[in-house]
Amino acid sequence: MFLRVCLLLSVLAAPLWAETRIPQNQGEISLGFAPLVKEAAPAVVNIYARRVVEQRSPFADDPFFNNLFRDFQKRPRVHNSLGSGVILSNDGIVVSNYHVVGMATDIRVVLNDRREYVADVMLGDEEADLAILKLRDAENMPHLSLRDSDTVEVGELVLAIGNPFGVGQTVSSGIVSGLARSGTATGNARGYFIQTDAPINPGNSGGALIDINGRLIGVNTSILTRSGGSNGIGFAIPSALVATFVGQARDGKDQFIRPWAGMTGQPVDADLSDGLGLKAPGGVLIADLHPISPFATAGLVPGDVVLGVDGEPVNTPAEMLFRMSVRSIGAYAQISYVSKGRAKEAEVAMIAPPENPPRGQVTLSSREVLEGLTLARVNPAVLAELGLSGDGDGIIVLSPGRSGAKIGLKRGDLILGVNGKEVKAPSDVGQLLRKSGRRVRIDALRGNRRLTLKFRI
Numbered sequence: 001m002f003l004r005v006c007l008l009l010s011v012l013a014a015p016l017w018a019e020t021r022i023p024q025n026q027g028e029i030s031l032g033f034a035p036l037v038k039e040a041a042p043a044v045v046n047i048y049a050r051r052v053v054e055q056r057s058p059f060a061d062d063p064f065f066n067n068l069f070r071d072f073q074k075r076p077r078v079h080n081s082l083g084s085g086v087i088l089s090n091d092g093i094v095v096s097n098y099h100v101v102g103m104a105t106d107i108r109v110v111l112n113d114r115r116e117y118v119a120d121v122m123l124g125d126e127e128a129d130l131a132i133l134k135l136r137d138a139e140n141m142p143h144l145s146l147r148d149s150d151t152v153e154v155g156e157l158v159l160a161i162g163n164p165f166g167v168g169q170t171v172s173s174g175i176v177s178g179l180a181r182s183g184t185a186t187g188n189a190r191g192y193f194i195q196t197d198a199p200i201n202p203g204n205s206g207g208a209l210i211d212i213n214g215r216l217i218g219v220n221t222s223i224l225t226r227s228g229g230s231n232g233i234g235f236a237i238p239s240a241l242v243a244t245f246v247g248q249a250r251d252g253k254d255q256f257i258r259p260w261a262g263m264t265g266q267p268v269d270a271d272l273s274d275g276l277g278l279k280a281p282g283g284v285l286i287a288d289l290h291p292i293s294p295f296a297t298a299g300l301v302p303g304d305v306v307l308g309v310d311g312e313p314v315n316t317p318a319e320m321l322f323r324m325s326v327r328s329i330g331a332y333a334q335i336s337y338v339s340k341g342r343a344k345e346a347e348v349a350m351i352a353p354p355e356n357p358p359r360g361q362v363t364l365s366s367r368e369v370l371e372g373l374t375l376a377r378v379n380p381a382v383l384a385e386l387g388l389s390g391d392g393d394g395i396i397v398l399s400p401g402r403s404g405a406k407i408g409l410k411r412g413d414l415i416l417g418v419n420g421k422e423v424k425a426p427s428d429v430g431q432l433l434r435k436s437g438r439r440v441r442i443d444a445l446r447g448n449r450r451l452t453l454k455f456r457i
Contacts, residue, residue, distance in 0.1 A: 033159060033212075037171050040214040042142035043087045044161040044169065044207055045111050047096055047119075047133075049104035050080050084162035084207035085109065085133065086216060088146070088246060092117070092138025095242050096206030097221055098124050098131045109135060111142075112169050123249040125256035127387060128325075129221050130237060132249040144208060147215035149238035150312065152176055152194060160198040160220055160234070162207025174198030176217075177233075192322035193235035194218045200234035209236040216242070240326040247328065259324040259333075259350035260380055262293025264389065267316050268305055276305060277341050283307040284320050290380070290391045292356060298346040300337060307343075308336040324350060353380035361398065362426045369433040369440065369457055372401025375415065375426040386412050394445075395423050407442070407455045414445040 083100030087093070094109065101107055107119040117135040124131035135141070156176045164170050178195030196209060200220050209218040218236025248256060265284040266272075273281040283305040289296045300306075308314060309323035310333050327333050332347045359376040376382050378394045386396070394416075400409035415423050418432035419441055433440065436457070444451040 033171070033173065036159070036210075036212060036214055037161070040144060040159070040208065040210055041112055041161055041169060041171070043144045045085045045087060045094065045109050046163045046169070047083045047085045047094075047100055047206060048080070048108040048110070049083070049101045050106040051104045082163070082203050083205045084203065084220070086206070086208045086219065087135075087141050087143040088216070088242075089143050090139070090141055092135030092141050093122075093143075093246060093249070094119060094133040094135060095219055095245070096131050096133060097219065098126050098129045100206050101131045101133065102126060107133065109133070123245060123254055123256060125245070128237065128241065128245075128256060130219065130242065130245050130256075132245050144210065144214065144216045146239045146243050147211060147213075147217050149194065149217050149240045152179065152211070152217050152238075154179060157212050158196055158198055158217065159210050159212075160196065160200055160204060160207060161210065162200070162204035162220060164201035164203040170204075172199040192238065192241075192319050193221070194238055196234050196236060198234065218242075238322075241322065244326050244328070255385075257329055257352050258321065258384070259327060259329060260293075260353040260384065261295060261321070261324065262290035262380065262391070263295055264288045265306070265317050265320070276338075278305065278338065282313065282315050283338070284314055284317055292354065294349045294351055295335070298335070298348045300335070300346065300348075301339070304337050304339045306335060306337045310334050311336075353384040355379055355381045357393075360426045362430065363399075364401070364430050364433075368430055369436070370401060370403045370407070370409075372399065373397070373404040373409070373429070374399040374401065375429055377426060378414075388412060395426050395429065397444075408451070408453050409442075409444065410446065412446070413451070416443040416445055416450075418442055 081100050083096060085094045085096035088095055101121055102124055107121070109117045109119045117138055119133040119135050122132045122134050154176050158174060158176055160172045160174070162170065174197040176194060177197045194209065194217065198209070200223050204220050207220045208216055209220055211217050217239050219242055220234060220236050223234045245256060264287045266287060268276065268278065268281055268283045268285050270281045272285060286300060286302050286304050286306065289300070289302055306314060306320060309320060312323055314320040314323055324333060327350045329350055329352050331350045333350055335346050335348045337344055337346070357377055357379055359379055359382055361374065361376040363374040364370050364372065375395055376398050378392060378396050380391070382396060383390065394414045397404070397409055397411055397413045397415065399411060415429055417423055418429060419436050421432055423429055423432070438457050440455055440457060442453045444453060
């Protein structure tokens, strides 16, 4: 009996620096995680999201079949999603996944004591797969505190709390099985994750990954699986990024603003490491720098290798972006790097993507040929809004509008010319369309593919 108690105590114990609470009596030992779950579970909620979308007919752009099937077009469809969330404050701030609540028109949050609240999205970001919600008329809410995810170590005991398959709140246990996982999550989420073997299943998305002191270390977001069920490889978005999201939401931001690096880079593998004269593979090689990049301003140049951000190593562009994203806009990050074989450090400003050159955004009016077409000049801020990388110049489509979509234009297309005349400013497009005759030709670029769109007015 004494041996079993000692073994259980050793399992429940965590590193001394984590201020682990050791079970105080035989009753707590026999209950296992029950006291912890009883304290943390009320802050984990079920989320029911609903959105109405118009179903577009596949024949909408066909001049013949469009008339035949016009009665079957634009039928609304209701999409329902089920997931989990975590209350983070007394006044009802909730974090969940974007893929659970993104674009929802109706969000209902249910606590485990069956109280229900209507929620509104304060801030959402599809790339990070995070959304911050606010419960209406909420006060004195149960909530979890955030632990700095940089203090988490592989091997720590963790609990995953959520609503898998809609069966009700469920708790599963495991350990942190990996850190700094990047590019391994499914769906739209990209970046840096905590890996755990605690079972995570559909419906757990947005739920809590907590340590044995009941502090939130991550938001469960995805799994790697071939069968659709948990195979012991799950991913959680670190709490450090969640804290940054909450801060921006409270500041009134409705879109997450990432610090702008103004660079392209690649991981340094063994071959690159030998070529660069580095002692070991690691870091991010700067391939290109925008002229007004804050890294360029700090003295870095293409060919330098970024090794760390604020003392934390970075080995992929995703890791580097994560380390920058947890810093506030307006702050400075300490960058360690190697330049021409010499180790150096620099302070780099964390700035929002700049509106340089000015976007000069225009939207064609109802009297124009392509009503609703919205155009802007390419700049870092515009590219960030569209989720595009790189730099360069040109006139880009922010929204094709109904008429633009009919002729084949898409968000993110670059407009090169109208009727053979080069487009140099967003306002040029409307002017050239007004001067065109019955036949119109638009030259555009989609990725690396050149397009020629012809139509008649």
